[in-house]
Amino acid sequence: MILFEDISKSYGENPLFAHVSFSIGKGEKVGLVGRNGSGKTTLFRLITKEEPCDGGRIYVPKGYRIGYLKQHLKLSEPTVLEEGALALQEEESHQHYKVEKILQGLGFSNEQLEQPPSLLSGGFQVRLSLAKALISEPDCLLLDEPTNYLDIVSIRWLGKFLESWPKECLIISHDRSFLDLVTTHSIMIHRSSIKKQKGKVDDLYRQILVEEELHEKTRQNLEQKKAKIEEFIDRFGAKATKASQAESRKKMLSKMPSLEKLNDLKHLNFNFNYFESPAKRLLHADNLSFSYDHEDRATPHLIHRFSLEVEIQDRIAIIGKNGEGKSTLLKLMASQIKPLQGQLLPSPHLRIGYFGQTNIDRLDKDNTIFEEIAKANPLLAAQEVLAIAGAMMFSKDAQEKKINVLSGGEKSRVLLGKILASSCNLLLLDEPTHHLDLESIEALKTALESFKGAYIFVTHNEDILSALPFNKIVHVKQNAQQLLIGGYEDFLSKMGWEEPEIFTKENKVLKKDPSESLVLRNHLKVLKNKISKTEKAIETKEGDLKKEEDRLMKASFDSKAKEIAETSKIIKAIQEELALLFEDWEKESEELEKLKSELLLKGYI
Template identity: 30%
Template structure:
C-alpha cells in the first residue's frame, strides 16, 4: 500500500513537472507554485469540490461526474475576477470527443474561464491532462523542431508509471489501460515525423524547422507553441484565439486538423467561419451563465433564435395573463361575494404561477454600433505605386516593379502567406518605408490611419481610455472625448477604469476610437479583428460598408473579408496580383493546394 503522504508527494512532483513543461498539468490535489500566475493558491481541491483563489481570480465548483469518467460535469460553478462576478452558480459540461466554441461579448470572461480550467481551479480528475496555450515558446538555442519534440518527456514518465503499475499485484487495472492508451496517442516512434508535419502545416518549411527559436519573432514562437500543443494531443486542449498569429493558409490547415481532434477542445475564436468548420458544440457566456448548444456556429445562431422567439412568446403571454388577473383583482376584489371569490381564485392562480417561476424576458446582446465620420471625396489618383521595388536589403527584394492605384472607393483585401510582405506593403503606402526604386505618390490632402497590433503596446495601461484620448488630443472637452470613445462601444465605468483592467478586445476599441478621431480618408487595417468578439466584428464590417473612405485590409478572418472586400489582391513571389473570384473561392484554392479538399 502507498501512504497518503507518498501519494501527495508524487502528485506534487507531477504538478511541478507539468508546470515546467509549460501549462500542462496532471494533478488536482496539489499545485506547483510555478504554475500559478501572479500569486499563491488559497483553498484546496479534494473530494470533487473545487475552491481556489489565484491573484484576483476566484473559482468554485463541484464535480458531479464520476472521477474516472472521460467526461466532466461541474455544478455550482462560480467565477469572479477583480471582485466582479463573471459566472454565478452555473454548470460546465465537457464531453470527451466534443469540440466546444466558447462565445460571449468582449469582457464577459471567456479568457478568464479558460485560465481557471487550465490552472485546475476546478475539480478536474487527475487522469485528465490539460494544455492551455497562453504564450509563445521561450526563445532559446533549441530548434523549432526540437522545441516540439521535447514534449516527449511525458512518454518517459508514462512508461515508468506503467512499469510500476504492471508490477503491482492487481496488474494496474484501469489506470494502466489509460496509460497505454495515452502512450498510443503520443506514438513516440513517429514523433519527429509528426512534429515536422504539424510545423509544416503552420507555415514552417524544413529550413525554418531547423532554426533556433530565438531567431523567430513572438508571433512565430506562438506558432511553435501551438504546434507543441497539437503534438502533445492532451485530453483537454484550451485554445484562446489560436488563429491570431496565422495567415489564411495556416488557418485553413488548423481548421482541418482540429475538426479531426478526438479529445476535449475548448476554443475561443472570433471567426465564424473557423467555428463552423471546427465545433461540434457551442458554449455561450451570457448573463453570468453558461448556455450549451449542439452543433456549429450557424446551428447555434438558428437554435438560439428559435428558442428566444418561443421564450418571448411565452413571456408576452404570461405578462398579458398577469396584467389581466391583476386588473380583475383590483376591480372586483372587494365587490359582491361571487366576484370576490373569483378574484381570490385568480390571486391563488397568480401566486402559483410566480412560485413555479415565470418566464424571463429575452436578454439581447448589446449590439455595438461603430461609426466612422464620412470624409467626402478626393479626386484620384489618391495613392499610386509607380514601378515600386522594395527589399529590406538591396539584394533581397520583396517586391519588384509594382504598378497599381488605390482610391477612396477601393475596398481591397491583401492575402498571401506570412512573410510575403502584406504588412510591408501597408508601410510603403503610409510612407513608413521608402522604395528602393520607383515611387509612391500620395494626394497632398490624403489622411491615412493604420490599425496594427503594435498600437496596443503603445497604450499606457495605467491610464483610463478617457485620460488617454484627452492626452492624445489635447484641447478637447471631456464630453466630446467620452462621445468619441462611446462610438466604439466603451461606456460608463469602462471609460474611466485603468486600461490594464480592460480586456484585449476593449483595448482594441480604444485604438479604433483614437484612429477614427483623426478622420482619415483611407484606413489600412492589419489584423483588426484580433481580440474582438463576433458581434463587434459585424459592427465593424457594417461601419466600414457605410463609410465613404478607402480601405485596404489584411485579415485571417474569411468572413470579415467576405463582408467588406470588393477585390482580393494576392501578395506572393515579389508581385501583387488580383484574384479572379471571391475570398471563399480563394479558401477552396488554399484547401486544394494543401491537399485538404474532400
C-alpha cells in the same frame, strides 16, 4: 470526457457564470464563443486548475491528459525541431518525422526547423507552443484563438488536422469558417449561463435569439394576465358578493411566477466618418521597394517594385503567408516607414485612418480611454468624445480606465474609436479582428459595407475575405506582389493556395500473428461496446438528474416542503449512481487506451 457540475465563477461583483452544468463528450470538438470578458479563457483556466471554481466541480477522469497553448514557453533545446520533439510520448521519442510534419504544417520552413527557438518571433513561438500541444496527442486539446498567429495556408492545415482529430477538443475562436470546419458542437457563454448545442455556431446564435424572443413574449403575456387579475382585485375586493372571488385571485396571483426582463446587451455600433474627396484617385504607389536589411545587397527586397492605384471606391485585400511583407506593405502605404525606392503620390484630399499593431503599441498607457480618444481630435467636444467611446461599448465609468489595464480587445476598440474621432477617406486595416469577438467583427463588417471611401485590409480570416466586396486582391509571395482584379473567390479560382500535405501517421511494418490479432480485435470490439453502454447510461442518468432538479426548483418555488425533501433524496441517489458510472467509464477508457497502444505497437492497427 469532462463533466462540469453546477459550476460558478465571478470576479468581485461580476458573475461570469452561475450554477451551470454540461459535459464535453467523447470525441466531441466544441467551439466556445461569447462576448469579450464573458469568461471563455477563464473556463479554460478552471479546467487546467490554474484557478478554482467558486462553486460546483469539474470532473476530469484519472489519467486524462489535457493539452493547451502555453503563452510563455521555457525553451531548452538547441533547435526548433528538437524543442518540438520534447512533446513526444516516451514510446514515440524517435518519431521526429511526426514533429517535422506538424511544424511544417504550421508554417515553419526547413531552415527554421534547424534554428535556435529563442530566435523565433513572438508569433512563431506561439506556433511552436501550438505544435507541441498537437504533437503530445492529449485526450483533450484546449485551444485559445489558435488561428491568431497563423496565415491562411496554416489555418487550413490546422483545420484539416483537427477535423480528423479523434479525441476531444475545446476551441475559442473568432473565425467562423474555422469553427464550422472543425467543430461538432458549439458552446456559448451568455448572460452568466452556458448553453451547449450540437452543430454550428450560427445555429446556436439563432437558437438563443429564438429563446430570448420567446422569453420576452411569455413575460409580456404573464404581466398582462397579472395586470387583469390585479384590476379585478382592486375593483371587486371590497364588494361582499365578489370577496371570495377576489381572495381566490389573490392566491392565484401569489403563486404566479415572475419573469425578469432581460437586460439590453451592449453592441459595438458605429460608422466611419467619411472625408469628402472630389478626386477619384486617392493614392498612387509607384514602384515601391523596401528591405529591413537594405545594407546587405545580396538580400532581395521584401517589397520589390510594387505599384498600386487606390481609387475612392476600392476595396482591397492584401493576403499571403506570414513573413512575406503584408504588414510592411500597409506601413509603406500609411507612410509609417519610408521606401528605399519609389514614391507615394497622395491626393491633396487624402485622409488616412490606420489600424495597425504599431498604433496599438503607441497608445499612451498613462491616458484614460476618454483622454486617448480625445487626443485624436482636439476639436471634438466632450460630449462627442463620450459618444464615440460609448459606441465602442465603453460606459462613462469605464472611460476613466487607464490604457495600461486594458485587454487586447479593449485596446483594439480604443484604436477604432481614435479613427472614428477624425474623418477619413482611406482606411488601412492590419488584422483589426484579432482581439474582437464575433459580435464586434459583425459590427466592423457592417461599418465597412456602409463606408463611402476606400479601404485596404490585411487579414487571414477567410470568412471576412468572402463576406466583404473586395474588388482588388494583392497576393504577397516570395518577394513579389501580384495584383488581381476581382474578389477573393476570383483569387481562389485563378490562383489559389499551395497547401502542405496533411500529416498522416505511417504504419509500422512488423511481423503479425493473425490469431493474436483476431483475439485482440475482438477484445477491442467488446470493450468499445461496453464503453458505449456506460456512456448511454450516464446520458440517461444525467437526463433523470435534470428532470429532478427542475422538479426541485418548482417545489421550492411552490414552497412544498415534503416534495423538496423527497426530490433532494432522489437527486442525491442519482448523483451517487452517476459517480459510480463515471468510475466504470474511467476504468474502461484506461483499458481501451492500453489495448489500442498494444495493437499499434504490434502493427495490428
